[in-house]
Amino acid sequence: MISLPQILDAKILIVDDLPANVLLLERMLSNAGHTAVSSTLDPRKVCELHGKNRYDLILLDLMMPGMDGFTVLEGLKAIDPEDYVPVLVITAQPEQKLRALKAGARDFISKPFDLVEVRTRIHNMLEVRLLYRALAEQSLRLDQALRERTAELRESEKRSR
């Protein structure tokens, strides 16, 4: 299972063009004990940052000058088409909920939000994200073990003939 320290050490990126919103989420996360939170006001930098840092969670605003959240989502999906894109959309346009979910966001929160709710959702998303990763690692190990075992069996079959 995923331990609390693992969740608190998970890498989080905040993307919002309004400094007040960024500051709010930063304070909230640091109060909750998160240790690896970074942020950007420039949506055009998100893909590059994710490519480099592989965040466990990206908190993404939708309506931003320069590049909107949907374009950011497309870019993130293109980085690694097979990978889980860990995006939580936080927006003041509740009517965009479906579009955001369809575009690949894992969850959706409307502004203004309830801090307790956002904290809980972030916690849950990180838990799922880390479980996903643990599962992928485990299945890789199993796959490896299976391959070795099959090779051994083939060897012994050959020998017994």
Next chain:
Amino acid sequence: MMEGVTEPRRQEALLKAGALRKAILNSANFSIIATDEKGIIQLFNLGAERMLGYTAAEVVNRNNPSDMHDPQEVMARARSLSRELSTSITPGFEALAYKASRGIEDSYDLTYIRKDGSRFPALVSITALRDDHDEIIGYLLIGADNSMRKQVETELTAAKAAAEKANLAKSDFLSSMSHELRSPLNAILGFAQLMESDTTPQTPTQKESTAQILQAGWYLLDLINEILDLALIESGKLLLSLEAMALDEVMLDCQAMIEPQARQYGITMQFGPIDKPCFIHADRTRVKQILVNLLSNAIKYNRPGGAVEVECAVKSAERIRVSIKDTGLGLSPEKLAQLFQPFNRLGQEASGQEGTGIGLVMTKRLVDLMGGVIGVESTAGAGSVFWVELLRAGEPQLDAGALEGAAVEPAHARRELAPRTVLYVEDNPANLRLVEQLIARRPGMRLISAGDAMRGIELAREHQPEVILMDINLPGLSGLKALKILREDRRTRHIPVVAVSANAMPHDIHSGLEAGFFRYLTKPIKVDSFMQTLDVALDVVPVAARDAKPEGASR
């Protein structure tokens, strides 16, 4: 007694003096034309001269009134009268006078053409003139210039269109304004929440200030949401899904939702018994919204330590009434009259009770949309009773014969060993119970369910059911939208999704299938087609997808 004697005398005097005749002839605002039995003009009054531009001398004994109308219109009238009366009527004076000649009261809307060729719409009433032997000796045509009315009608239509357009523009404006209001509100509420939960203690004054900011902020958010909701209804964009649903179940939900508030206010809640089963034809989510709003008002505007009584009674074969009685201050007749107007809080602004003054307006609109009635009775000083009447419905059910047939499992079912999972996404418990019964009769099948689309999508990803049954009108995310999400996810893309919906119009079904539903079943559920669809859907699941894992592992 006196009147009985004087009346005929007066009438006689009027007729004898010829005053009446003179006045009619000189009337300037009505054209009065009398013809002989063939339609040749015999009398052409001052009003007719003014309106039509001919002098009496020019037309008397020469013209026919039908000559002064638009010939196309006279022809059209002849055709339509011929059809209506199944006889051949010639386009000329006969077309004008036919009905009058048969003693039928008649008036027509035709265009008159003046001597100078200009036109105006006229409303003409035509009556046959008869002699003492009841023989027709002519016709009387009284005409009025209809231009004003026509013009007003045109202006009215234009004004109505303009108002509708303005209303739409208002809705668009409101929804973009919503975003602009929410962003700053997010900062206000967010930082206030941070201060409230801060680890460094605040002074009591600071605490109170924070609480005030938060209270006003959340109130403002409520206001924005309610205004948008109302705008949605007013612009006609709100779609309701009306189906049979159990009122008692919704009442239980509402009771659970409202009881914390009642406790907070120290109000006793009493829910009277409901005759079960009690089904109404309504939209589940909206019925809840209506009842919770009325219950919440009954609690908020009650007296300290007061009570709220809720009763359901069958009013007639068609209607059921839910009454919510409070022990508040009651409302005066003047206040009752203002009750359903937006932002009118009836002087409660100063009471300290939170409210936007939109709730009751919304409630009334929703009740109207569902074909119901809302009303209130109140005694000042003693309390009010708010009631809604909703349309009754029969219980959604299966006929017994169909159930017998359903119990027989198809031949190929036996070869299945692992239970096959069916996911049903449905917010109406009555429908869920029905499908539960059906699935229970099929060995080797397991039913899981979700009350809304988001939960449904989660369950689909997690449990990988063989078939998904999807209601279309779900609270929040609709079934159609959920289908799109399922289709775009590679984990759920292969699962056939069957629509189960109360929207049974052909275009609903067509657009459902177009959207990618595997089949479209309409409510009430018909057992045969339900079972058949399930069989077909289960066979469709690609064998490769189901068996890939075990086979892969065995090699």
